[in-house]
Amino acid sequence: MLEMAVIYLAAAIIAVPIAKRVGLGSVLGYLLAGILIGPFLLGLVGDQTDVMHFAEFGVVMMLFLVGLELQPSRLWKLRHSIIGLGGLQVVITTLLIAAACYTVFSLAWQTSLAIGLMLALSSTAIVLQTLNEKGWIKQEAGQNSFSVLLFQDIAVIPILALVPLLAFSDNISDAGSHGNLIENFPVYIQTAISIGVIATIILAGKYVSAPLFRYIAETRLRELFTVFALFLVIVIAVIMQKIGLSPALGTFLAGVVLAESEFRHELEVDIEPFKGLLLGLFFITVGASIDFPLLFEELGLVTLLV
Secondary structure: OHHHHHHHHHHHHHHHHHHHHOOOOHHHHHHHHHHHHOOOOOOOOOOOHHHHHHHOHHHHHHHHHHHHOOOHHHHHHOHHHHHHHHHHHHHHHHHHHHHHHHHOOOOOHHHHHHHHHHHOOOOHHHHHHHHHHHOOOOOHHHHHHHHHHHHHHHHHHHHHHHHHHHOOOOOOOOHHHOOOOOOOOOHHHHHHHHHHHHHHHHHHHHHOHHHHHHHHHHOOOHHHHHHHHHHHHHHHHHHHHHOOOOHHHHHHHHHHHHOOOOOHHHHHHHHHHHHHHHHHHHHHHHHHOOOHHHHHHOHHHHHHHO
């Protein structure tokens, strides 16, 4: 474990400053670090699946911090761009890509629609990190981009419910359920449970968190406040995952509720370092997972698709 930590940290220390100096940004720096230590070049790390699942928690923390900066009143003001811009982006992109797959590549309409739905979504981690780095997140264009990303996170829920219906057979793997506790219930019960859990998170954030934060603050132990902040984010993420919803969406809602808390700044300070480290690790694992033999073998097709 220590050897792997040295490899990841050294790669980041080498690649990220160079990328920043030449104007590429930290995200591309981390990706280049992953490519450097991945199987294609130095081969210092192997399969990245487990590490990536762990590092994805950085995305969850990032959405929590974004929520802390968005008070409910500001989020309400964004409702038109979330539903309007976000909805148009997902629907139009899905239809265009599905139509291209159906007509150009002669795929079945079910397959075409599934591909369209998947490629209509963006990487929240990469886009938000770039917007934050360049200081665009609070500008109008940045807010519109964030609205689209937020709608995409919400759209994941119905998309996950729809994709199994597009399958050609009943042999659907449940590998992606991640221990979903309510998947065997009727749809209306799943919906009711999901709404109930989200409402509970919002109410608990509004009425239960403040007394707990004050109790922790009275101990005057800074590390205990950090522990509680991490506990809060992890618990919400686990609960959302257990009912088949996006952990990032749950922690974002919790962040919005806590945006008016007197402890908001302490939460930001405590969570920020963990978010930065885990996001960096996530981008490194993405870079190390790129299948370059496949890329070069299908270079023309990949270039056309991009």
